Amino acid sequence: MKKNTGKLIGLLCVSVLTVSGLGGCGSKAPAPTEKAPEASSDAKTEQAAPKTNEDILVAAAQAGKVGNWGLGNEYEVKALLTKYGQDTSYLSQAFDMDGFDDDSITLASAMTYNELGLVKNDYDGGYGYGDSVNVIDMNDEGVAMLEDNIFTTKAFAEANPNTVKAFLYASIKGWEYAAQNPDEASKICFNYGSSVSEDHQKYMASEVKKLVETDMSGNAVSDIGNMDEAAMKQTLDLAKQYIKLDDSVAADKLSTLTLDDIRNTSYLTEALASDGKFDNLEKTDVSIQLKWLPQAQFMGYYVALEKGYYDEVGLNVTIVPGGGDISETTAVNNGTVDFGVTWVSNLIAANAGGMDLLEVAQIYQRSGLVLVYKNDNFK
Amino acid sequence: MSRKLKRKKSLWYRIHQNEKVQSAETVLLPLLFGFLFMIMWQTQKLHTLLHTDTFTLPLPSRILTIIADNSDKIMLNVNATVIVTLAGLVAGSLIGYGIAVLAALFPKWGSCGLKIIAAFNAIPIVALAPVMTNWTKDVSNHADIRSMVAKIMVVTIVCIANMSINAYRGLTELKPFSEDLMCSYAASKRVTLIKLRLPNSVPYIFTALKVAVPSSVISALVSEYFAEYIVGVGRQIRENIVLAQYSSAWAYIVVACLIGIIMYAVLMIAQSFMLKKRA
Numbered sequence: 285m286k287k288n289t290g291k292l293i294g295l296l297c298v299s300v301l302t303v304s305g306l307g308g309c310g311s312k313a314p315a316p317t318e319k320a321p322e323a324s325s326d327a328k329t330e331q332a333a334p335k336t337n338e339d340i341l342v343a344a345a346q347a348g349k350v351g352n353w354g355l356g357n358e359y360e361v362k363a364l365l366t367k368y369g370q371d372t373s374y375l376s377q378a379f380d381m382d383g384f385d386d387d388s389i390t391l392a393s394a395m396t397y398n399e400l401g402l403v404k405n406d407y408d409g410g411y412g413y414g415d416s417v418n419v420i421d422m423n424d425e426g427v428a429m430l431e432d433n434i435f436t437t438k439a440f441a442e443a444n445p446n447t448v449k450a451f452l453y454a455s456i457k458g459w460e461y462a463a464q465n466p467d468e469a470s471k472i473c474f475n476y477g478s479s480v481s482e483d484h485q486k487y488m489a490s491e492v493k494k495l496v497e498t499d500m501s502g503n504a505v506s507d508i509g510n511m512d513e514a515a516m517k518q519t520l521d522l523a524k525q526y527i528k529l530d531d532s533v534a535a536d537k538l539s540t541l542t543l544d545d546i547r548n549t550s551y552l553t554e555a556l557a558s559d560g561k562f563d564n565l566e567k568t569d570v571s572i573q574l575k576w577l578p579q580a581q582f583m584g585y586y587v588a589l590e591k592g593y594y595d596e597v598g599l600n601v602t603i604v605p606g607g608g609d610i611s612e613t614t615a616v617n618n619g620t621v622d623f624g625v626t627w628v629s630n631l632i633a634a635n636a637g638g639m640d641l642l643e644v645a646q647i648y649q650r651s652g653l654v655l656v657y658k659n660d661n662f663k
Numbered sequence: 664m665s666r667k668l669k670r671k672k673s674l675w676y677r678i679h680q681n682e683k684v685q686s687a688e689t690v691l692l693p694l695l696f697g698f699l700f701m702i703m704w705q706t707q708k709l710h711t712l713l714h715t716d717t718f719t720l721p722l723p724s725r726i727l728t729i730i731a732d733n734s735d736k737i738m739l740n741v742n743a744t745v746i747v748t749l750a751g752l753v754a755g756s757l758i759g760y761g762i763a764v765l766a767a768l769f770p771k772w773g774s775c776g777l778k779i780i781a782a783f784n785a786i787p788i789v790a791l792a793p794v795m796t797n798w799t800k801d802v803s804n805h806a807d808i809r810s811m812v813a814k815i816m817v818v819t820i821v822c823i824a825n826m827s828i829n830a831y832r833g834l835t836e837l838k839p840f841s842e843d844l845m846c847s848y849a850a851s852k853r854v855t856l857i858k859l860r861l862p863n864s865v866p867y868i869f870t871a872l873k874v875a876v877p878s879s880v881i882s883a884l885v886s887e888y889f890a891e892y893i894v895g896v897g898r899q900i901r902e903n904i905v906l907a908q909y910s911s912a913w914a915y916i917v918v919a920c921l922i923g924i925i926m927y928a929v930l931m932i933a934q935s936f937m938l939k940k941r942a
Binding site: 348354355356373374375376378382383386388527529530531532533534611613614617618630633634637638639 | 903914
């Protein structure tokens with residue numbers, strides 16, 4: 285009996301020692317390397333009083349307080365960090381802005397139409413910072429990548445060309461109406477089961493309107509849904525540079541992707557040139573997978589559904605909300621849904637990984653991603 | 664005579680009775696099954712059987728290639744996950760055992776307290792992890808350290824419940840009359856604890872660890888999803904799946920399995936050493 289107790293205590297001691305040893309390895313090693321830059325950034329804030337975007341980004345990056353959600357949303361932030369010669373590591377940001385609120389993240393990622401509204405406004409769920417916060421805009425910095433699009437699989441597009449055109453025609457009509465009447469569109473979205481308050485929905489609609497109607501350089505867009513060649517190219521180039529894939533086969537494929545592998549403009553061109561009458565629809569019951577929860581980010585589809593635009597072209601459309609870890613690329617690829625909304629960079633990564641997806645319209649013409657900071661933190 | 668004949672007839676039976684053959688069988692049969700399974704997987708028979716494709720379920724050869732190509736990066740992530748798992752496991756088991764000893768010494772409120780602890784077992788890790796991440800924000804200025812603390816705390820809580828309930832049984836469910844015997848010796852509570860209860864609880868500790876080891880690996884993997892600092896096998900699985908990189912995701916899934924299997928094997932070896940003389 286005594287022997288066993290001795291053994292037991294011995295085993296416990298040994299395990300505690302090994303763990304503390306291992307723990308020591310993990311925590312001690314990075315500490316000195318990270319302390320040095322932090323001290324220097326403190327010194328910098330005292331002397332130079334940074335004000336330009338570069339100064340702010342460098343200060344935040346040196347302190348290790350740049351945040352992003354990761355999971356394919358991080359490439360623009362990585363590109364910006366690289367542009368100013370910083371390491372591309374960032375903190376994993378939760379889907380709320382609490383980390384920004386308590387300063388554990390001083391330069392936080394935010395979508396203009398969602399998180400930025402929550403940070404600035406003081407309606408229900410907002411943090412009410414108002415004008416005491418400022419942003420670094422990816423479009424101004426030249427590292428913008430295109431976001432929300434409409435995509436399907438190459439096989440589906442080839443087998444159902446008329447259905448694709450009809451769906452695009454009605455969806456673009458919905459987006460046009462929504463962009464002209466954002467307030468009404470926001471109410472429609474709210475009624476379709478919203479995850480956020482009515483006030484925030486209204487704010488979101490007004491911001492999404494800007495993304496749909498203005499391009500990366502701030503000019504007005506003539507055709508909603510247009511796949512601008514230069515913007516697509518910039519997105520693809522940045523994607524090739526910053527999407528890091530462990531799988532060598534996928535990485536090789538990524539480096540050889542061209543625009544023709546990821547988008548086809550003919551469906552949209554023919555849809556918009558048509559009179560809105562589509563005969564011989566190959567499939568009348570179709571579904572579209574959203575990238576996120578039902579909200580004004582996707583108001584065009586909800587408007588098209590509510591106003592009966594889909595019915596007019598003979599389609600019975602189901603809108604499938606996303607959220608969390610639902611991967612819209614996988615859902616479309618395996619045929620669970622027919623169409624999807626995703627960011628162009630995600631589509632590029634999916635095609636590199638072996639999917640055969642095809643973008644058929646580009647709804648957002650500029651990047652909605654900004655890095656938000658409190659002015660007080662970078663005086 | 665008749666006995667001899669019977670023996671000759673059942674040669675197969677006699678081979679089976681041979682201890683060496685038996686122990687070889689326990690190793691060989693699972694190995695053979697695993698080998699067949701891998702062949703079916705590699706030759707895509709498994710894909711036909713499960714109605715899936717090589718995109719969702721990549722071939723073993725491709726998965727192994729990815730593991731070989733990225734060994735440095737994978738080791739970095741494995742280190743992070745293993746440190747969290749072991750630290751949480753040890754901390755949780757020690758605390759859990761301590762609680763069990765207290766509960767055994769003071770049975771009146773002890774058993775009641777254990778029921779509350781058992782309720783902790785029901786908290787989903789996905790609910791616990793973000794709470795811990797928020798809670799540990801002031802622990803350190805370095806995101807990697809405070810994330811590690813948050814992850815360890817999740818694993819710890821999962822292990823505490825497990826260990827305390829099992830150890831309590833080991834400390835209280837004694838051999839009949841042994842407690843009465845100690846009473847008749849007028850042994851103090853302390854002596855009863857050291858001489859009777861603690862040794863009696865050793866097999867129960869291993870019962871607890873057998874459950875705690877796999878669940879601590881899973882807790883570590885899931886808590887990485889919510890951690891601020893991006894590192895760990897679990898996080899890599901999630902990143903790759905969201906980016907539709909199924910081959911890479913599978914590579915990390917295989918690595919996660921290996922971590923669990925190796926830790927379990929180490930536990931089994933430790934158990935056979937510790938419990939050898941008791942049998």
